[in-house]
Amino acid sequence: MESILKPLRDGESVLDLSPRSTVSGGVEDVYGEDHATEDQLVTPWTFSVASGYSLLRDPQYNKGLAFTEKERDAHYLRGLLPPTIISQKLQEKQLIHNIRQYQVPLQKYIAMMELQARFSIHHIFHEMNERLFYKLLVDNVEELLPIVYTPVVGEACQKYGSIFKRPQGLFISLKEKGKILEVLKNWPEKSIQVIVVTDGERILGLGDLGCQGMGIPVGKLALYTALGGVRPSACLPITIDVGTNNEKLLNDEFYIGLRQKRATGQEYSELLHEFMTAVKQNYGEKVLIQFEDFANHNAFELLAKYGTTHLVFNDDIQGTASVVLAGVVAALKLIGGTLADHTFLFLGAGEAGTGIAELIALETSKQTKKPIEETRKKIWLVDSKGLIVSSRKHSLQHFKKPWAHEHEPVDTLLEAVKVIKPTVLVGSSGVGKTFTKEVIEALSSINEKPLILALSNPTSQSECTAEEAYQWSEGRAIFASGSPFDPIEYKGKVYYSGQANNAYIFPGFGLGLVISGAIRVHDDMLLAASEALAKLVTEENYEKGLIYPPFSDIRTISANIAADVAAKAYELGLATRLPRPQNLVKYAESCMYTPVYRNYR
Ligand SMILES: NC(=O)C1=CN([C@@H]2O[C@H](COP(=O)(O)OP(=O)(O)OC[C@H]3O[C@@H](n4cnc5c(N)ncnc54)[C@H](OP(=O)(O)O)[C@@H]3O)[C@@H](O)[C@H]2O)C=CC1
Ligand SMILES: CC(=O)C(=O)O
């Protein structure tokens, strides 16, 4: 396209290609503006190339002091920047130094979000620089993951209303009923590949945070880009606001969401149906919709309902299952035996608990060729009412029923550990401090090397800390947790614990779906992702007691997961991107967004 470049004031567009201004004889009246009568409405639109001050304010293209002399000349930046030119590397060094100065983790979070922000009214040189944000995250993943993700993102959601100066993502509330397609069209990007959506009802283990749950889709998608290489412009965070049952928020004058109790039943499902329909209509069949942090009474139903018509993935049920299965399989190297040899006990029988239990049973069934009804029998779950047993079957939610095995009622976790004698203990309750000294001691008296996975997030909800797991098991536990813990020294030895978090899975999993053009998610893809992850645990990791590879290798891990997920999609006939690339790992790597600066002409 020919551009008509002219120096502009801040806020003006450089290139005005509206039909009227570019008419040089007979341009099509695409938007019907020429034919519109005076009382008809027309759309004001511009197509702009950023330059000058607007370029510095554009997070996608801003490079701050890294703009070269040539770029400063060509893009009307002279005088808008001080004379020095620095590299992206130096910018990174300065930024990480600044971030480390903050003592309060939430301040670090805010600094990161300022950098990532897509819209702003203020700016300094380093602010609002998307590539620098992702570069920083990719290069310092172990240090910054706990900031942009769990645990700090949890606190950010709790305080969302007071810390946010600008909107992130797309808010779809009951007020938008009947207009959701139009709302989607308001989003500035048109080619979307991954949507992460929440309704805020179960944010980590922090409960109903209503509209303030937006921090979660934003954080998950930052990981999609940094860890999985999905382009930021192809990612869309969405919060569906149907109200909140959180009284504190309802009474908070600064609450940003709808001030009403949650809509349920038909009103809820109609809004969600309109949303799901509009997404497919606007972005097509191949957009991935990741459900995140919905309460279980909606999560299972939405997944079942839309699993056959849309490309949907529930991270809490499926992503968590895949990451935990990988950890358990890897842990077998340390604790011995096959999957079928182990007995599992879960505290928490919701999305995470039953999702993991089912995938372990499925994998065991494939390995042993026994029916899944059989392999489920070595997996037990405890919920808020005690051990799930057959006498409770009539009153159980449907997702718990497969786990109601024959047994006398057992009220507490401690009792359950004593009678079930698990070799693996999984915490998926959302309630902190529930793996008590007595529980871990009982488990350790049964097992030489107990495997303990405290999955609940954020750190405050972790079933136990790393220190407690090692101390109370006298250094024998193999331990991993949903939110990270620093290495622990116990009796002169340093213990490293891994992070059992779906963040290992969803970025690569989603990338695999995108690059193969998959149209549906299949359980075998979850197994493929799990296997790919478990395979990447090295001897060196095992020696440290780790059952996951370090996050510093996550881009390679994601490429491998993506390749195996894509391979499975092709094998199952669910891939539409043809022909299938020969080397899927190489192909996945070649598709991944890298946040180094681009040169501007
Ligand atoms: N590490 C990771 O990657 C992930 C971690 N999680 C974490 O897992 C936790 C649970 O999530 P999710 O499964 O979606 O939540 P759900 O609400 O679906 O399930 C919670 C389960 O815990 C049970 N429970 C609650 N309190 C107690 C208690 N005091 N004693 C025993 N059981 C209890 C509930 O019992 P009842 O059914 O009787 O109410 C329910 O079965 C959250 O903290 C979340 O952050 C989730 C996904 C991924
Ligand atoms: C990690 C995650 O998805 C959760 O805690 O909900």
Ligand SMILES: [Mg+2]
């Ligand atoms: Mg979640």
